[in-house]
Amino acid sequence: MTPTTTSTLISPYGGRLIDLTVPPATLDETKAYANRLPSLQIPERCACDLELLATGGFSPLDRFMGQADYERVLNEMRLASGHLFPIPVTLPVDPGPLIRLDADITLRNAKNELLAILTIEDIYEWDREEAAQKVFGTLDLRHPLVAEMHRWGQVNLSGRLQVLQLPIHYDFQNLRLTPAETRARLESFNRQNVVAFQTRNPLHRVHEELTKRAAQEVNGVLLLHPVVGLTKPGDVDHFTRVRTYKELAARYYDPGHILLSLLPLAMRMAGPREALWHAVIRRNYGANHLIVGRDHASPGVDSTGKPFYGPYDAQEVVEQFNDELGVGMVPFRELVYLPEEKRYEEAPKVAEYVLTASISSTQVRNDYLNAGRKLPDWFTRREVADILAETYPPRHRQGVCIWFTGLSGSGKSTTAEVLTVLLLEHGRQVTELDGDVVRTHLSKGLGFGKEDRDVNIRRIGFVAAEIVRHGGGVICAAVSPYRATRNDVRNMVGKDRFVEVFVDTPLDVCEGRDVKGMYAKARRGEITGFTGIDDPYEPPLRAEIKLDAVSHTPEENARMILDNLIRQGFVRATTLERVN
Numbered sequence: 013m014t015p016t017t018t019s020t021l022i023s024p025y026g027g028r029l030i031d032l033t034v035p036p037a038t039l040d041e042t043k044a045y046a047n048r049l050p051s052l053q054i055p056e057r058c059a060c061d062l063e064l065l066a067t068g069g070f071s072p073l074d075r076f077m078g079q080a081d082y083e084r085v086l087n088e089m090r091l092a093s094g095h096l097f098p099i100p101v102t103l104p105v106d107p108g109p110l111i112r113l114d115a116d117i118t119l120r121n122a123k124n125e126l127l128a129i130l131t132i133e134d135i136y137e138w139d140r141e142e143a144a145q146k147v148f149g150t151l152d153l154r155h156p157l158v159a160e161m162h163r164w165g166q167v168n169l170s171g172r173l174q175v176l177q178l179p180i181h182y183d184f185q186n187l188r189l190t191p192a193e194t195r196a197r198l199e200s201f202n203r204q205n206v207v208a209f210q211t212r213n214p215l216h217r218v219h220e221e222l223t224k225r226a227a228q229e230v231n232g233v234l235l236l237h238p239v240v241g242l243t244k245p246g247d248v249d250h251f252t253r254v255r256t257y258k259e260l261a262a263r264y265y266d267p268g269h270i271l272l273s274l275l276p277l278a279m280r281m282a283g284p285r286e287a288l289w290h291a292v293i294r295r296n297y298g299a300n301h302l303i304v305g306r307d308h309a310s311p312g313v314d315s316t317g318k319p320f321y322g323p324y325d326a327q328e329v330v331e332q333f334n335d336e337l338g339v340g341m342v343p344f345r346e347l348v349y350l351p352e353e354k355r356y357e358e359a360p361k362v363a364e365y366v367l368t369a370s371i372s373s374t375q376v377r378n379d380y381l382n383a384g385r386k387l388p389d390w391f392t393r394r395e396v397a398d399i400l401a402e403t404y405p406p407r408h409r410q411g412v413c414i415w416f417t418g419l420s421g422s423g424k425s426t427t428a429e430v431l432t433v434l435l436l437e438h439g440r441q442v443t444e445l446d447g448d449v450v451r452t453h454l455s456k457g458l459g460f461g462k463e464d465r466d467v468n469i470r471r472i473g474f475v476a477a478e479i480v481r482h483g484g485g486v487i488c489a490a491v492s493p494y495r496a497t498r499n500d501v502r503n504m505v506g507k508d509r510f511v512e513v514f515v516d517t518p519l520d521v522c523e524g525r526d527v528k529g530m531y532a533k534a535r536r537g538e539i540t541g542f543t544g545i546d547d548p549y550e551p552p553l554r555a556e557i558k559l560d561a562v563s564h565t566p567e568e569n570a571r572m573i574l575d576n577l578i579r580q581g582f583v584r585a586t587t588l589e590r591v592n
Contacts, residue, residue, distance in 0.1 A: 060278035072095050075171065098288045103130075157282070188274050205232030214252070235294070239279055244312075282309060434574050442487055557572070
């Protein structure tokens with residue numbers, strides 16, 4: 013979507029004027045100037061943020077946060093102006109000669125497309141641990157953003173933005189409405205109230221029932237507003253989700269009571285803070301009510317298996333600021349299906365003796381989608397079930413990554429080689445990415461310092477994630493010594509498709525196996541930064557599989573992993589194995 017006129021928006025929340033795009037009369041001249049400037053390639057997350065900054069979705073924020081805004085948001089969930097804003101929106105980069113005050117620099121996306129000119133007015137350091145603790149309430153690396161932040165730059169930039177082009181989207185263009193366009197459409201319904209529904213998942217019958225009831229309760233319009241930027245790693249892709257929303261909106265909702273519009277937001281999975289952020293954003297889009305679900309914007313469980321946030325923490329935070337923000341919190345009520353009456357009802361209103369039916373999200377994934385079974389009509393609309401069935405083949409045809417980690421010489425590669433043969437025997441095609449082989453080809457030229465090691469592992473992770481995304485199996489064997497990087501790769505792949513295998517072999521055993529003599533060289537000081545000697549190895553805290561490579565042979569360990577994959581459904585058991 014390329015702007016042809018200046019984007020001017022008065023936010024109903026902040027009352028600030030947003031005017032970031034360059035007027036058409038000077039656009040060509042400004043682009044010519046921009047092409048002479050040094051460039052900064054920004055990641056997808058920052059590109060999503062830039063789009064919402066430019067269109068007013070983050071109003072009253074009109075730039076990546078400067079230090080004053082950033083610090084107050086961390087500590088008080090407010091901008092320096094005092095306006096509510098609970099999530100930092102920053103532009104982190106590594107310092108360099110081009111990063112200096114008063115300099116103009118262009119921002120380009122991953123495809124090197126020119127997006128904006130940034131005049132650098134603020135450069136400040138930030139602390140990862142402080143940000144993680146205050147925004148997400150945890151330092152646990154199983155939180156996807158806590159892990160991701162370890163690859164963000166050391167300083168944040170801020171300053172005036174001139175947006176030359178918004179990120180280009182070729183999909184669902186008629187649904188990609190700016191805040192101003194969304195409010196104009198909503199006003200055409202001639203209703204005072206608008207209730208927004210935040211979603212990053214497919215909608216089932218219970219969500220349909222809930223949203224219809226919410227709109228009816230406030231006598232208003234439903235703004236069905238799914239996120240199509242970055243969501244939780246492993247979520248159903250937005251192409252599939254939006255197809256289901258379109259079917260539902262067209263077939264099962266009153267057209268006079270619903271507007272489907274897409275939100276290019278990069279979620280942070282920050283639970284309570286994020287829920288309040290969603291309310292701020294939806295206010296800018298014209299909603300004055302927001303449905304807040306149980307475990308709203310939760311990343312799931314931490315490395316000990318406990319939820320990161322309480323189930324109703326988000327509802328409590330949004331309700332606390334209802335009046336100030338002008339957004340009423342509509343709680344997501346628990347609804348159950350009554351088979352005998354063929355309808356949904358609120359759980360507290362159902363007597364104990366009445367027969368009810370329900371399917372958990374785990375059952376949806378494991379008992380239906382992964383098993384190749386279509387969901388029942390009472391649970392989801394047939395059109396939605398058909399679309400999901402296309403996206404989810406049977407589990408044994410879905411992608412999976414088996415990630416071996418452990419010290420050099422622990423037995424990772426040997427076990428991985430045996431496992432590869434066993435998987436091929438079971439009809440599962442698999443690609444093997446060995447750390448040494450990857451360094452010869454994909455990562456040639458990288459050193460062995462921490463930064464280069466992380467780059468190497470993330471490159472392996474990127475390739476693995478692409479293989480998994482297309483339904484392939486991949487085995488990765490690399491020392492991968494740092495937890496943050498391994499968890500970052502887990503998030504790239506998707507935690508439901510990632511099997512971490514910790515080959516727990518003692519250091520003295522690894523040294524005894526060292527045919528290359530690398531440990532001996534490290535002991536003599538001939539090489540530095542060698543994992544286990546003068547550089548740490550951070551063992552997994554909760555690996556899916558832990559192997560003893562001293563008491564068990566590589567074949568025994570490989571068969572143990574195979575059994576695990578069969579139990580998860582990633583591999584089909586042979587007839588003999590099923591009998592036994």
